[in-house]
Amino acid sequence: MVSAPLSQSATSRRGVTIVLFLSWLAVFFDGIDTFMYGATIPSMTSDASFGMTDLHAGNIGSYATFGMLIGALCAGMMTDAIGRRRGIMVCTIVFSVASAGCALAPSAAAFGIFRTIAGVGLGGLLPTAIAMVSEFATDKRRNLSIGILMTAHQVGGIVAGLLGISLLESAGWRSMYWVGVIPFVLLVPLIYAFLPESLSFLVAKGKMDKARATAEKLGMALPELNADGSGPKGSFLRNLGRLFQRRNAVLTLLFWAASFGGLLLVYGVSTWLPKLMAAEGYALGSSLSFLIVINLGGVFGLLVAGRTSDSLGPVKVAMLWFLVTAVAVCLLSVKMPVIVTYLIVFIAGFFLFSAQTMVYAAVAHVFPTRTRASAIGWTTGMGRFGAVFGPWMGGQLMALGLHDWGFAAFAAFAVSSMIMLLLILVVTKSSAGRAVDYSTPARESRISA
Numbered sequence: 001m002v003s004a005p006l007s008q009s010a011t012s013r014r015g016v017t018i019v020l021f022l023s024w025l026a027v028f029f030d031g032i033d034t035f036m037y038g039a040t041i042p043s044m045t046s047d048a049s050f051g052m053t054d055l056h057a058g059n060i061g062s063y064a065t066f067g068m069l070i071g072a073l074c075a076g077m078m079t080d081a082i083g084r085r086r087g088i089m090v091c092t093i094v095f096s097v098a099s100a101g102c103a104l105a106p107s108a109a110a111f112g113i114f115r116t117i118a119g120v121g122l123g124g125l126l127p128t129a130i131a132m133v134s135e136f137a138t139d140k141r142r143n144l145s146i147g148i149l150m151t152a153h154q155v156g157g158i159v160a161g162l163l164g165i166s167l168l169e170s171a172g173w174r175s176m177y178w179v180g181v182i183p184f185v186l187l188v189p190l191i192y193a194f195l196p197e198s199l200s201f202l203v204a205k206g207k208m209d210k211a212r213a214t215a216e217k218l219g220m221a222l223p224e225l226n227a228d229g230s231g232p233k234g235s236f237l238r239n240l241g242r243l244f245q246r247r248n249a250v251l252t253l254l255f256w257a258a259s260f261g262g263l264l265l266v267y268g269v270s271t272w273l274p275k276l277m278a279a280e281g282y283a284l285g286s287s288l289s290f291l292i293v294i295n296l297g298g299v300f301g302l303l304v305a306g307r308t309s310d311s312l313g314p315v316k317v318a319m320l321w322f323l324v325t326a327v328a329v330c331l332l333s334v335k336m337p338v339i340v341t342y343l344i345v346f347i348a349g350f351f352l353f354s355a356q357t358m359v360y361a362a363v364a365h366v367f368p369t370r371t372r373a374s375a376i377g378w379t380t381g382m383g384r385f386g387a388v389f390g391p392w393m394g395g396q397l398m399a400l401g402l403h404d405w406g407f408a409a410f411a412a413f414a415v416s417s418m419i420m421l422l423l424i425l426v427v428t429k430s431s432a433g434r435a436v437d438y439s440t441p442a443r444e445s446r447i448s449a
Helices: 013-045 054-082 084-104 108-136 142-171 174-179 182-194 199-204 208-218 236-243 248-279 284-312 314-331 338-366 369-399 403-429
Strands: none
Touching (some): 013 054, 013 108, 013 142, 013 174, 013 248, 054 084, 054 108, 054 199, 054 369, 084 182, 108 142, 108 369, 142 174, 199 208, 236 248, 236 369, 248 284, 248 314, 248 338, 248 369, 248 403, 284 314, 284 338, 314 338, 314 403, 338 369, 338 403, 369 403
């Protein structure tokens, strides 16, 4: 279901603030749960009674990201059926309850099952929260609002590292997963009490009285109705088909490949950074502090990348960001003074996380309005296969004793994504290569990269 933007003049600051704040909290806890696995791997693999090897750790990391893939692909169908408000609640409950299962897991196999279930909730939450914030935000502040929302994930990663330093040695790795139960206890009741339902969902379901009451309460305008009197709708198969019409197919496949490499890099490094740094000779506390620093860099990177792309264009910015990421990640395999290593980790985080975000921005920039939502959704979905492969690849390298090659292997995929974006730049610069909306009379889309 594709929602129409709400009228900027009618949008209430109070309504936007409530939606952004509660969505930010949900994504914040999503970030904690996502990054806590990487923080706990060194402790779990050293727990002889638990029986987890590096190979198991890599496989479980992939199981979790596969769960995220399922969650992300099912998020749209779920929210079409039950609404975005309930969707956020369901996803939060799923990963929170699964976190309790991880804390109680008697074996690595049981842990892997619960981690996969958690992944479904984690994967479904983020796109639902983004859609929710995007609907309620004004046109002028939509990109800023989404940027603020995305910082929650990196702040969650920072907190996961801090929790690891505070809890792992004193209370054990299971205590980390008990922290994951907090959103079920605290956040779900807040969402139930204060988060409004998507107006587009209410209108699409014909609940006009409730939609009007919600809009009036928040001082917002209702989304426009279709000709048949229904709310905004999207055609799944039609929009997917447009992505592969003639010249658009090349751009679609290039963006999918770029997203694959980008998310492989994000989840591979996020999962294995503490373990790889420990293998380089750093103590557990120091290796966990690198997780804090890389996410701190990510927060600043997300805030800077958007503004830079406004002047240079998102394709060029994403290319540059992946290039710097590749260099920084490669340098992490070189033993340097600690202060220099921290600086390199910060730089890696600054460019790493926002590089993938710029891929999504580039998709939105290149594809016309009618196919934009589908293009972003499918680029995200195909990229999730990279998210599955990244943790698995790290586990294979660690199990084979090739940890020295870990950072170089991840950096190689940053280079591959940069090459894909270079090809996209070449294609979009040619008059025959721009993404086109073939359903409109205009046969060419005047788009710059």
